Amino acid sequence: MIDWExxxxxxxxxxxxxxxxxxxxxxxxxxxxxxxxxxxFRSRVLMERHGFGRGEYKYFDYPLPERLAGLREQMYARLAxxxxxxxxxxxxxxxxxxxxxxxxxxCHAAGQTRPTPLLxxxxxxxxxxxxxxxxxxxxxxxxxxxxxxEPGRDFTGGEFVMTEQRPRMQSRPLVLPLRxxxxxxxxxxxxxxxxxxxxxxxxxxxxxxxxxxxRRYTAGIIFHDAT
Ligand SMILES: O=C(O)CCC(=O)C(=O)O
Ligand SMILES: [Fe+2]
Numbered sequence: 001m002i003d004w005e006x007x008x009x010x011x012x013x014x015x016x017x018x019x020x021x022x023x024x025x026x027x028x029x030x031x032x033x034x035x036x037x038x039x040x041f042r043s044r045v046l047m048e049r050h051g052f053g054r055g056e057y058k059y060f061d062y063p064l065p066e067r068l069a070g071l072r073e074q075m076y077a078r079l080a081x082x083x084x085x086x087x088x089x090x091x092x093x094x095x096x097x098x099x100x101x102x103x104x105x106x107c108h109a110a111g112q113t114r115p116t117p118l119l120x121x122x123x124x125x126x127x128x129x130x131x132x133x134x135x136x137x138x139x140x141x142x143x144x145x146x147x148x149x150e151p152g153r154d155f156t157g158g159e160f161v162m163t164e165q166r167p168r169m170q171s172r173p174l175v176l177p178l179r180x181x182x183x184x185x186x187x188x189x190x191x192x193x194x195x196x197x198x199x200x201x202x203x204x205x206x207x208x209x210x211x212x213x214x215r216r217y218t219a220g221i222i223f224h225d226a227t
Pocket of ligand 1: 120128133144145160206207208217218219220221
């Protein structure tokens, strides 16, 4: 059982929350084992080529693997009220429908038709530069990252990190200590913060520190589709 009140509280306070044991080990390993295959994916990105870091990732094609499709739908339904509350606080007009299918229909109508869930693979020396996963006008402001490998056993290093850039202040670092099967729910690009004179927006980025040894796999679930 996920304590959604805690998740909402941590997201409000930190811009990121941990959900422990979201995915059983067997499912993590089955998902990571898809990586070398061709069929479930629409494209492969070598991060070094784009200055994104080092390592690679593959975007899934539709239909998504059942486990991911299910999680995308279910987690969206829980996160949409938080996303709506955040937008309201930030004075952003967009509101998210209760069902993911309805939000995806909106993305597709705007030309954002390509699926964004992905599998990432890092070997020794690989890392992922701080970034934001924006893929068009329509943005769902929260996303999910699931660690498929076990730190200490499968890899060392490779910490999941975030930075929060506050207006006219120094950036705040945040580390989410994931273990195999844990998920990080994170802000995609910004979140509201209550200040003395009203609500302001802080800007967030996420990335992965250098993997020191072994192999690290993650699955990313982004709720908007891409142009
Ligand atoms: O590998 C990671 O932990 C980060 C993955 C990521 O950037 C994403 O899923 O958007
Ligand atoms: Fe990302």
